[in-house]
Amino acid sequence: MSKRSRFVLILVVLAVCFAFLWPSIKWYTLTPKEDQALALGSREKIKDYSRNMAVADLRQLIEDARADKQEQVPVKFASLIKEAKKNYKAMKKPVPAVWTPRILLAAFPSESDAMSFVENEYRNRILSIKRTQASAVKLGLDLSGGMSIIIKADLEKAAAAQGDAIGNMATFKAEAMAQVLDTITSRIDKFGLSEPVVRQQGEDRIYIEIPGTADSDRINSLIMGKGMLAFHIVDQEATASFLQYLQAHPTSTFDAEYNILDKSIIPADTQVLGTYKKDAYGIDERTGFLVIKKAIGLEGKHIKSAESRRDDMGRPVVNFILDSEGTGIFGDLTSNNVKESLAIVSDGKIKSHAVINEAIPGGSVQISGFSADEAENIKAVLRTAWLNVPLQLENQQVIGASMGEEAIRQGMWAICGGLAAVFVFMLMYYKGAGINAVVAQVLNFYIMFSVLSALNLTLSLSSIAGMILTIGMAVDANVIVFERIKDELRLKKGRQASIEAGFDHAFWAIMDSNITTFIAAIFLSQLGTGSIKGFAYSLAIGVVSSVFTALVVSKLMFNFNTDVMKNKNVSISWRVK
Amino acid sequence: MKKTIKFSKAFLPAVIISSILIVSGLAGYFTKGVNLGLDFQAGFIEKVRIAPTALSLSYSGSQSVNVSQSSAGIDLVVTGVSSDNQTFSFPYAQYPTVGDFASAVVSVPGVTVNTEASATTALKAIFPDSSALARLSAEPYRFHYVPEGIAAISSDEIREAISSLPDAAVQVIGSPSDRFFQIRLEDDGTDPEASQNLRVGLNSILGEKWGEENIAIVGTDFVGSRFSSSLASQAFWLVLATLILIWGYCSIRFRWDFAVGGVLAIMHDAIIMVAFIVWTRMPFNSTTIAAILTILGYSINDTVVIFDRIRENMRFHPEMTITEILDLSQTEILGRTIITTATTMLAVLSLFIFTTGDMKDFALALLVGMVSGVYSTIYIASAFISFVSRFRKDRGIETERKKAVKPLVSGEVV
Numbered sequence: 001m002s003k004r005s006r007f008v009l010i011l012v013v014l015a016v017c018f019a020f021l022w023p024s025i026k027w028y029t030l031t032p033k034e035d036q037a038l039a040l041g042s043r044e045k046i047k048d049y050s051r052n053m054a055v056a057d058l059r060q061l062i063e064d065a066r067a068d069k070q071e072q073v074p075v076k077f078a079s080l081i082k083e084a085k086k087n088y089k090a091m092k093k094p095v096p097a098v099w100t101p102r103i104l105l106a107a108f109p110s111e112s113d114a115m116s117f118v119e120n121e122y123r124n125r126i127l128s129i130k131r132t133q134a135s136a137v138k139l140g141l142d143l144s145g146g147m148s149i150i151i152k153a154d155l156e157k158a159a160a161a162q163g164d165a166i167g168n169m170a171t172f173k174a175e176a177m178a179q180v181l182d183t184i185t186s187r188i189d190k191f192g193l194s195e196p197v198v199r200q201q202g203e204d205r206i207y208i209e210i211p212g213t214a215d216s217d218r219i220n221s222l223i224m225g226k227g228m229l230a231f232h233i234v235d236q237e238a239t240a241s242f243l244q245y246l247q248a249h250p251t252s253t254f255d256a257e258y259n260i261l262d263k264s265i266i267p268a269d270t271q272v273l274g275t276y277k278k279d280a281y282g283i284d285e286r287t288g289f290l291v292i293k294k295a296i297g298l299e300g301k302h303i304k305s306a307e308s309r310r311d312d313m314g315r316p317v318v319n320f321i322l323d324s325e326g327t328g329i330f331g332d333l334t335s336n337n338v339k340e341s342l343a344i345v346s347d348g349k350i351k352s353h354a355v356i357n358e359a360i361p362g363g364s365v366q367i368s369g370f371s372a373d374e375a376e377n378i379k380a381v382l383r384t385a386w387l388n389v390p391l392q393l394e395n396q397q398v399i400g401a402s403m404g405e406e407a408i409r410q411g412m413w414a415i416c417g418g419l420a421a422v423f424v425f426m427l428m429y430y431k432g433a434g435i436n437a438v439v440a441q442v443l444n445f446y447i448m449f450s451v452l453s454a455l456n457l458t459l460s461l462s463s464i465a466g467m468i469l470t471i472g473m474a475v476d477a478n479v480i481v482f483e484r485i486k487d488e489l490r491l492k493k494g495r496q497a498s499i500e501a502g503f504d505h506a507f508w509a510i511m512d513s514n515i516t517t518f519i520a521a522i523f524l525s526q527l528g529t530g531s532i533k534g535f536a537y538s539l540a541i542g543v544v545s546s547v548f549t550a551l552v553v554s555k556l557m558f559n560f561n562t563d564v565m566k567n568k569n570v571s572i573s574w575r576v577k
Numbered sequence: 578m579k580k581t582i583k584f585s586k587a588f589l590p591a592v593i594i595s596s597i598l599i600v601s602g603l604a605g606y607f608t609k610g611v612n613l614g615l616d617f618q619a620g621f622i623e624k625v626r627i628a629p630t631a632l633s634l635s636y637s638g639s640q641s642v643n644v645s646q647s648s649a650g651i652d653l654v655v656t657g658v659s660s661d662n663q664t665f666s667f668p669y670a671q672y673p674t675v676g677d678f679a680s681a682v683v684s685v686p687g688v689t690v691n692t693e694a695s696a697t698t699a700l701k702a703i704f705p706d707s708s709a710l711a712r713l714s715a716e717p718y719r720f721h722y723v724p725e726g727i728a729a730i731s732s733d734e735i736r737e738a739i740s741s742l743p744d745a746a747v748q749v750i751g752s753p754s755d756r757f758f759q760i761r762l763e764d765d766g767t768d769p770e771a772s773q774n775l776r777v778g779l780n781s782i783l784g785e786k787w788g789e790e791n792i793a794i795v796g797t798d799f800v801g802s803r804f805s806s807s808l809a810s811q812a813f814w815l816v817l818a819t820l821i822l823i824w825g826y827c828s829i830r831f832r833w834d835f836a837v838g839g840v841l842a843i844m845h846d847a848i849i850m851v852a853f854i855v856w857t858r859m860p861f862n863s864t865t866i867a868a869i870l871t872i873l874g875y876s877i878n879d880t881v882v883i884f885d886r887i888r889e890n891m892r893f894h895p896e897m898t899i900t901e902i903l904d905l906s907q908t909e910i911l912g913r914t915i916i917t918t919a920t921t922m923l924a925v926l927s928l929f930i931f932t933t934g935d936m937k938d939f940a941l942a943l944l945v946g947m948v949s950g951v952y953s954t955i956y957i958a959s960a961f962i963s964f965v966s967r968f969r970k971d972r973g974i975e976t977e978r979k980k981a982v983k984p985l986v987s988g989e990v991v
Binding site (some may be wrong): 394395470 | 657797878
């Protein structure tokens with residue numbers, strides 16, 4: 001490779017690494033804490049936030065328009081003005097010089113168009129911060145503090161409870177596991193904690209990570225608690241008055257966990273729950289609120305089976321069959337509440353609600369009035385009533401924030417101490433050539449961090465340990481080259497010849513030794529627990545980047561000193577000149 | 578040309594010394610057993626401080642208020658579904674005492690504070706209870722502190738208090754006046770709700786004895802019995818697979834006897850480390866396994882560099898015997914071996930000095946493995962190659978000699 005192309009390669013690598021590193025810099029240093037908190041909140045929170053902000057903005061704009069204010073609207077409407085300009089141009093009208101509230105509003109066909117535009121602006125801003133966070137280096141629980149949990153789902157027991165009803169065991173397990181994951185995700189989401197991680201590990205384990213400090217008792221009962229499916233009667237009058245109240249007090253109706261602040265706005269025997277639908281990505285999306293009676297109409301345990309199909313008219317319907325006790329209860333319930341609405345409530349979310357048209361005494365129930373996808377979802381919800389997968393907590397770790405602080409401090413000291421010791425040693429032992437090793441080392445760290453960031457890996461104390469070990473290993477490649485160059489110099493070769501021969505001879509020794517280490521690191525990364533994974537990943541990345549810095553960067557520095565600085569000797573040892 | 582050091586003369590004593598070390602390690606393993614860490618032995622560990630409440634914060638309102646403490650100060654981040662999102666920062670530099678903080682924090686809407694420590698207590702010295710939710714609510718969020726001159730609590734007092742719990746082990750962290758303890762309870766696998774019951778049981782006893790508001794949990798760790806057994810077998814297969822792969826790569830790049838010599842050398846290092854872990858009663862957990870696997874990768878690095886030089890010398894010095902070539906190669910590479918190991922050890926030493934707990938053990942195990950790695954590279958791998966060569970028809974080098982048709986450009990032939 002020519003010197004120029006090597007130089008270009010190094011520049012490209014540095015630029016690409018900076019691009020990888022940019023989201024981390026942006027997230028940790030340039031994003032204010034309250035924006036971080038918003039972006040880390042649940043999608044439901046983000047939606048509510050952008051909605052409320054848009055409503056407030058539009059209300060102000062409309063008031064100003066009514067007052068017929070003649071001055072320019074505030075700066076925060078800049079993007080709305082941009083959109084309005086486009087509309088004016090599309091309508092082939094002249095673009096006004098001063099954007100008064102009235103002119104601005106007139107650019108949109110209706111107020112709700114303007115509002116949904118503003119709402120989208122707010123949402124996109126938060127979502128773009130969220131994306132930055134997603135591609136930034138994340139701190140592991142041992143550094144940030146928080147809780148990690150591994151739960152085992154006892155699928156054998158769940159299958160045994162089903163008896164002969166199971167056709168295909170593999171499908172049953174996959175479905176049951178999907179259901180457990182879904183339930184746990186939705187329960188944790190509802191709690192509104194920042195950026196929880198829920199993922200399946202192996203066939204029957206679930207890994208949960210909740211950053212920040214957390215209350216073990218509440219989280220445990222939340223996750224391990226039994227799922228509860230029930231039918232409740234909807235209080236339509238209370239719902240209507242509640243929705244009116246909500247519209248008047250959009251920001252002060254609920255606290256952070258969607259509990260009602262002012263309990264007196266609904267009757268004492270009722271509660272407010274959100275109604276949910278699955279969005280296009282299969283994530284629960286809140287569509288509204290209903291006030292339901294606290295008293296359970298019928299417990300889910302009475303459901304014997306549920307299926308979805310199409311009725312004679314081709315409309316999707318869900319049928320479910322009740323046991324004999326349930327049939328009696330349901331018959332009474334429906335005959336007493338004809339023309340009332342019945343809600344299916346699972347884990348504090350209303351999954352569906354339908355009007356009772358007539359008393360249903362037979363124990364076979366049919367509900368209709370939704371799309372085929374929704375019918376599938378409702379069937380899945382009803383199944384949770386009798387498909388019970390026992391969960392067992394296998395591993396739980398709570399790391400206090402103070403422990404995390406301490407770990408960060410220790411890690412920083414260890415890295416600085418290690419780097420300083422190695423730098424001093426290399427400069428003293430290899431004199432001028434030591435500078436190459438130091439530069440290579442610094443670049444090494446830069447590349448390691450950016451690759452960690454690009455691969456979305458977590459930075460933990462063990463990955464810091466991996467980096468520290470890499471300091472030593474990375475120096476090795478430099479040492480092999482330097483020793484080779486010294487060998488050549490002893491034979492009275494010139495500077496250029498010694499350097500070229502030194503690098504040539506060292507090449508395979510470096511490759512062989514680092515490939516074997518790489519193999520070990522890759523295997524290490526396959527060992528289950530997170531801490532070892534972090535260590536192995538940073539070791540593997542460090543091995544690759546150290547080969548690059550030793551063979552490409554360090555050589556270019558030697559060449560630069562030969563060609564540009566016109567050095568004749570190599571400053572590499574106290575003895576060999 | 579430097580004088581060649583006759584490493585080969587020490588092959589026999591080295592093998593004998595290694596064998597003694599390995600046998601003593603095995604003896605230790607069978608007589609004393611391994612001090613299994615939490616990863617391999619089901620149980621519950623809690624790090625807890627018994628310290629009075631300094632102040633508590635509570636909140637009522639529609640926002641979500643998160644508290645975080647860092648080395649710079651205490652932050653309250655207020656977010657909600659409307660425009661009043663804000664961060665309130667209370668740096669220690671500006672609010673050095675609890676009193677300063679308490680009078681300032683009430684400026685955050687909806688937040689109330691209840692101070693119990695004296696107003697002059699340093700704000701830096703207070704710490705939160707990790708088991709509380711960092712989002713403020715009506716339930717008070719407590720910060721704790723250790724007042725000047727408070728009586729120390731010995732580990733015996735704790736042990737006595739929790740004597741009703743089976744197989745409890747108590748350890749003091751720091752000095753006794755810090756009132757910082759690590760308590761470990763065992764899980765015999767009979768209770769399916771062990772995680773919950775052990776934690777609640779321990780905390781209620783501590784709460785009864787010292788007052789619930791005086792208990793600050795720093796961290797907890799629970800490993801169930803089924804989890805630990807799956808990790809052990811996984812670790813075993815992983816070590817084996819790593820050895821096989823390294824052997825495979827070396828067989829392709831070098832000769833089979835080099836590959837076996839290399840793998841023997843790194844197995845030697847792994848066993849020496851296990852012996853060290855057994856005799857020092859260091860807890861054996863996933864971090865220790867990581868240390869062993871790291872040494873497998875690190876030590877083979879050393880060994881491969883020497884193999885590379887041996888092969889090269891075989892081609893350049895056809896007149897030498899295998900023993901002479903081994904000695905020559907070792908001598909030539911000795912500088913590199915020492916410097917590389919020294920720099921890596923400097924880095925790991927820094928890790929050893931600045932960290933505590935598992936990481937410190939990890940660094941110590943690595944240091945031992947590195948020393949063993951240098952030694953095994955020089956003596957074990959080479960001794961094996963020299964031993965095998967005695968039985969080879971080509972005396973170990975003739976095949977390589979034939980490959981050296983044209984000499985590579987190197988100083989050695991000049």
